Amino acid sequence: MFKIRKIKVNLKTKDTGSFVSKSKHIIKLTGFFGAISYPGCVIVIEGEALIQLPSNTLINFSLKEELSDDFYLYLVMCDMDYDNYAFNKMKPYIDSLIHVQNGIFEHTNFLQELINRDAFRTLKKLDIKRTNSISERIHRLISKQIQHRWTAEEISKNLNMSKSTLMRRISQEKTTLSDLILSARMNKAAYLLLKKKHPIKKVAHLTGFSSASYFCKKFKETYGNSPKQFVNLMDYKQKETQRECAC
Known part of the structure; x- marks a missing residue:
């Protein structure tokens, strides 16, 4: 296999x-x-x-x-x-x-x-041909409208299931709805930061955060670095490898 x-x-x-x-x-x-x-x-x-x-x-x-x-x-x-x-x-x-x-x-x-x-x-x-992870389905849904303040009721309606069924299936995959929403937002935030098209405050807004300071707090909890440190770290690593290639 x-x-x-x-x-x-x-x-x-x-x-x-x-x-x-x-x-x-x-x-x-x-x-x-x-x-x-x-x-x-x-x-x-x-x-x-x-x-x-x-x-x-x-x-x-x-x-x-x-x-x-x-x-x-x-x-x-x-x-x-x-x-x-x-x-x-x-x-x-x-x-x-x-x-x-x-x-x-x-x-x-x-x-x-x-x-x-x-x-x-x-x-x-x-039975992967017929079964789709509820976490993956939620992630795809949230990623389409990452700025939207999703509720359990809205998500269950979009996925054509009751709220109780939604919460039960999320629990079966040993996660929570808030964690899934945060994961999708942090994933998008890291991607936007590396693109360097927007300042940190704008990235926070684009990923559904009303507070830039709260965004920075959650980002550091997720990636171990603040947004600025994260970008600087990636820049440093890229420049370091480019210098070595030039030697």
Whole structure:
């Protein structure tokens, strides 16, 4: 079900840039920091990341390897379709397959087959072809009107379900409606900040915050840096890698 391809990458060749993903990808990277972004999403990476990239999308990246001149990227290929909810459920299996591939084990192929079998059973149980994560549906809905002050009643009406059903399904995914709304807004905020087209106060307004100070507080809680620190950090990392490329 999953096939892992290990690719050696020399970051000094190209550590900032962009490309168009022709198909959906899952990638695993370790030992680096930076950011990967695409329309509506910014992924800030510190140390290690297992992420999926959408198809037919412009992907921007700015990466810096910490310890040596190169690192390994793992390209994970899957012969089944999946959504974000299923992807999160598959992460432990993908990590296990990479661990087996890199380790010294007897019967490596047998271990990989066992992991893939269990992953396949889990994926089938999720019934991803007919079941859509409520968190993902809410995120897509909110992102279309990120400034709107969404209520549970409005969201349930848009998703054609009762408020009680909505809240129950959110609870089943071990999250809350306020967390989902905040996540969508913070995601959009990081994307807008990196675009550098608007000041922080404007970004706060564009993402549905009436108070810039409250926006800054929630942003720091989410990303560990204030909006200004976040932008400066990304700028610093990009300039640092560009200087190294020029040497």
